[in-house]
Amino acid sequence: MQDHLIAIVDDDDSVRVALTSLARSAGLRARGYASADAFLAEDLSPFDCVVSDIQMPRLSGFDLLQAVRARRAELPVILITAFPDDRVQQRAMRDGARFFLEKPCDPDLLVTRIAEAVGEETP
Template sequence: MNTRVVHVIDDDDAVRDSLAFLLGTAGFEVKTYESGQGFLDLREEALEGCVVTDVRMPGLSGFELAVRLRARGSRLPLIVITGEADMPLAIEAMKAGAVDFLEKPFDDGRMIRAIENAISADGEPSGEEGPFDIVARRLAMLSEHERRVLDDLIDGVAGSAAAAEPGAGAQAVQADRDSLVTKMQAGTTADLVRLALVTRRSRKSLR
């Protein structure tokens, strides 16, 4: 089985071409699709490797694609690409079965590492985020309040609370997020959420 096949799904021609070139030079066999439905229609011929898809597309979104693949019993790892405004949708995609997400504009090296992680046997986070056990230890060191803030962020509660409570409330939420980003050495809020979700999934797989 050729696990180094990457199926790139994006309605933007430039994005597809750019990813195809990047991944091709990294030694992957790349197949591109203009839509999630187009990929699903050919799914019987596309059982190997990894899927990289934009999360927001006309027709079938990356989230809906994750749901349908999971319903079909597919074990293909799926990575979603998201803009800042689409992060809640990316989180839902991970809850539906996606293994990772990267926020635009993403670093080329990070994309390659994400794919390598997705197709690896253990599926644990690696690269600049550090080994799985290091990330897990960082999570374990969070206070009860910090864990609640992180859970709320993943569930979308914190954002709603900040919107409903302007001024000091919003500032407090942002301060909590910034503190978590620093403690987890995540870089950005999106990286923080991604690390937490990927680590939780890896931890569950070890049980």
């Protein structure tokens, strides 16, 4: 899976660093972004998957998802949140998220979901 580039978007520094390290330990290339704005300022073409928190200042994970859908609809987005409920999950899936996960994420499950999102077998 090392050819795949994953964006990790989370305003919490410790979570962003941990998720980026997890992705790298699974053989993925990963770049961390402290905000949806910072990620969306990038060229999206090199990315194979986005993992984004929902609750962030200024632009939420839902805003990021909408922007990704408008610019590169096929790019899979996995939304994560520490505040899950049925309405949030339903909105995430309705708006086009590939997967919805609770924080703290089970590391094996997150790696499995990323692999599925990029069309790979689980490492």
